[in-house]
Amino acid sequence: MSTDKPELKRKHSLAHILRENSAVQGIALISPTAIYMLIFIVLPMILVAVLSFMSRGTYGNVVYEFNFQNYVRLVDPLYFRILLYSLGVGLATMVFTIMIGYPLAYFIARSPARKRSFYLFLILLPFWTNFIIRIYAWIMILRTQGLLNTVLLDLGLIQDPLEILYTPTAVLIGMVYEFLPFMVLPLYTSLEKIENAQMEAAADLGARPWKVFLRVTLPLSVPGMIAGSILVFIPAMGMFVVPDLMGGAKTVLVGNVIRNQFLTSRDWPFGAAASMLLMILTLAFTLYYTRKAGFGEELLV
Amino acid sequence: MNKYKLFALGLTLSILLAACGGGGPASDNVLNLYAWSEYVPQQLLDNFTEQTGIEVNYDTYSSNEELMAKLQAGASGYDVVIPSDYTVTIMINQGLLEPLDKTQISNFSNIFDTLTGLSYDPQNDYTVPWQWGTSCLVVDTGKVTRPITKWADLWDPEFEGKVVLLDDEREVLGMVLSVLGYDKNSTDPQQLEEAKQKLLELMPNVKLFDSDSPKTALLAGEVWLGQTWNGEAALAHMENPDIQYIIPEEGCTVWYDNLAIPKDAPHYNAAMQFINFVLDPQESILITYEFPYSNPNRAALELLQTEDPQAYDAYMNFPATNPSADDMSRLKMIQDVGDATALWDRIWTEVKGGE
Numbered sequence: 001m002s003t004d005k006p007e008l009k010r011k012h013s014l015a016h017i018l019r020e021n022s023a024v025q026g027i028a029l030i031s032p033t034a035i036y037m038l039i040f041i042v043l044p045m046i047l048v049a050v051l052s053f054m055s056r057g058t059y060g061n062v063v064y065e066f067n068f069q070n071y072v073r074l075v076d077p078l079y080f081r082i083l084l085y086s087l088g089v090g091l092a093t094m095v096f097t098i099m100i101g102y103p104l105a106y107f108i109a110r111s112p113a114r115k116r117s118f119y120l121f122l123i124l125l126p127f128w129t130n131f132i133i134r135i136y137a138w139i140m141i142l143r144t145q146g147l148l149n150t151v152l153l154d155l156g157l158i159q160d161p162l163e164i165l166y167t168p169t170a171v172l173i174g175m176v177y178e179f180l181p182f183m184v185l186p187l188y189t190s191l192e193k194i195e196n197a198q199m200e201a202a203a204d205l206g207a208r209p210w211k212v213f214l215r216v217t218l219p220l221s222v223p224g225m226i227a228g229s230i231l232v233f234i235p236a237m238g239m240f241v242v243p244d245l246m247g248g249a250k251t252v253l254v255g256n257v258i259r260n261q262f263l264t265s266r267d268w269p270f271g272a273a274a275s276m277l278l279m280i281l282t283l284a285f286t287l288y289y290t291r292k293a294g295f296g297e298e299l300l301v
Numbered sequence: 302m303n304k305y306k307l308f309a310l311g312l313t314l315s316i317l318l319a320a321c322g323g324g325g326p327a328s329d330n331v332l333n334l335y336a337w338s339e340y341v342p343q344q345l346l347d348n349f350t351e352q353t354g355i356e357v358n359y360d361t362y363s364s365n366e367e368l369m370a371k372l373q374a375g376a377s378g379y380d381v382v383i384p385s386d387y388t389v390t391i392m393i394n395q396g397l398l399e400p401l402d403k404t405q406i407s408n409f410s411n412i413f414d415t416l417t418g419l420s421y422d423p424q425n426d427y428t429v430p431w432q433w434g435t436s437c438l439v440v441d442t443g444k445v446t447r448p449i450t451k452w453a454d455l456w457d458p459e460f461e462g463k464v465v466l467l468d469d470e471r472e473v474l475g476m477v478l479s480v481l482g483y484d485k486n487s488t489d490p491q492q493l494e495e496a497k498q499k500l501l502e503l504m505p506n507v508k509l510f511d512s513d514s515p516k517t518a519l520l521a522g523e524v525w526l527g528q529t530w531n532g533e534a535a536l537a538h539m540e541n542p543d544i545q546y547i548i549p550e551e552g553c554t555v556w557y558d559n560l561a562i563p564k565d566a567p568h569y570n571a572a573m574q575f576i577n578f579v580l581d582p583q584e585s586i587l588i589t590y591e592f593p594y595s596n597p598n599r600a601a602l603e604l605l606q607t608e609d610p611q612a613y614d615a616y617m618n619f620p621a622t623n624p625s626a627d628d629m630s631r632l633k634m635i636q637d638v639g640d641a642t643a644l645w646d647r648i649w650t651e652v653k654g655g656e
Contacts, residue, residue, distance in 0.1 A: 166508050266369065
């Protein structure tokens with residue numbers, strides 16, 4: 001029994017410290033997350049960073065000699081064009097998700113409170129099915145002898161089947177579909193916070209409904225729009241599944257370039273360098289926007 | 302305090318028990334198979350378990366490169382893998398394969414003599430044939446009325462937006478190189494540049510690139526002709542007899558997939574048992590029924606002939622499963638292009654992302 005005592009005492013003092021010292025409290029609270037992040041995010045990132053300075057051996061093995069060759073290879077009009085094209089795809093996805101998502105988010109935010117959670121549930125419902133399966137469903141719908149063409153032909157609305165699948169239009173449809181919820185949710189958060197009183201005040205002061213929207217609602221929802229844009233734009237830029245499956249793999253996006261280095265060319269160091277560059281660019285973009293907009297809450301949806 | 306102590310004791314004991322009970326004897330009764338998706342019939346695995354008591358875990362990959370990536374990272378825990386020809390060369394060079402104990406493969410004599418001792422493993426020290434096949438020209442004769450005999454026909458303007466190609470730089474650029482009369486494994490920058498220009502001319506005709514299931518677009522009527530794996534063509538042919546498979550004049554790719562054991566496989570004996578089991582004619586037929594690539598097992602095909610003459614005739618009379626000797630003379634393996642891989646990749650990226 002006597003041997004137990006010092007241990008008991010130490011435990012007691014640890015509990016004591018935890019109770020009294022707020023700094024230790026904080027560390028204890030974040031440590032599970034911090035350890036997780038360290039092992040599964042920071043360490044792999046360091047590995048990628050180190051790898052990006054190595055080079056490829058003849059058989060696709062990694063040769064551990066420090067050099068900048070991979071980054072030199074990236075400074076190339078070809079990869080710049082691909083980056084620009086990816087930016088374009090990301091931007092188009094962003095614009096269309098705002099155009100479709102804004103009215104939807106507005107509708108949900110303005111509907112009675114008890115219905116809102118049901119609507120939000122509907123927005124999230126597709127996530128219960130695997131993303132790839134949903135993309136295949138779109139392929140079924142859009143193909144030449146698919147659902148859309150059959151219906152339109154039967155109704156006599158068109159004479160020849162529309163050739164949508166394996167075109168840039170199909171890619172855009174797939175991207176907008178996939179990323180719409182990521183735009184709607186932050187927009188909803190912003191719109192929901194706007195007090196009815198603010199709009200009523202504007203109306204009382206003589207503003208017409210469209211002016212209320214332009215001068216009050218729209219500016220107040222900008223943080224949500226920016227948060228949504230970041231959530232849509234960044235993953236859309238790196239997306240390669242949709243362009244491959246719905247676009248017929250005829251274009252190369254940044255995501256394809258990186259994946260090909262790992263799965264086709266077996267050039268891991270070059271792939272690592274390309275992903276480092278993409279990471280730095282997105283980080284710069286995010287920092288710029290968050291600084292400029294000065295928000296945070298909406299991103300956490 | 303006592304409650305916690307009891308709990309901790311219980312937990313420790315159960316972990317210890319699990320370690321002894323679960324880990325000990327079970328470890329000899331497991332086989333970790335790492336193979337292409339849609340390639341190993343479940344029935345075959347079940348039969349193996351029934352006969353030997355060894356449970357099989359079947360993990361899948363969709364390219365040789367994925368397989369190499371996993372094995373290069375070290376200690377994968379896999380016992381049997383199915384690499385293709387040029388991959389075997391690389392893996393032997395990197396010391397990633399364990400030599401086979403040939404005394405345990407009594408069924409090896411079932412394999413066609415012509416399919417043993419191929420260039421990538423001349424003595425079959427590391428590999429045993431699993432299936433083989435080609436990637437050639439497929440045509441829907443219900444849609445294309447004029448006869449198609451060569452790759453060069455794909456460039457015909459009448460096929461605008463009607464061609465499917467494999468999403469594979471080695472297959473597609475290799476095909477274009479052979480149309481130009483060059484070696485499909487060329488490392489010459491001049492020839493590769495010419496191939497790039499030639500491929501760019503073909504792009505208006507290309508509806509899509511698809512390696513996973515090129516037959517889908519063909520069966521849906523989305524495309525009329527193109528490049529596909531023989532097994533895919535055989536399956537498409539069963540659904541739509543108009544779909545024909547042609548070994549074109551310029552020749553096309555032949556590939557050989559092999560059973561092999563990775564270095565330091567945890568269950569070497571189970572792996573050897575499995576390899577010998579697969580070569581049994583009765584089991585080998587199962588593969589041909591479910592995934593109609595070409596079967597290297599002579600005894601299996603003889604068995605099929607007596608047991609199911611109709612299936613045998615279908616197999617023998619379709620060029621996708623059984624190319625003629627004349628066709629065979631035009632087939633060529635893909636070889637690793639070593640340091641030129643970066644150049645190949647760049648050209649592929651330029652074609653797809655250039656303009």
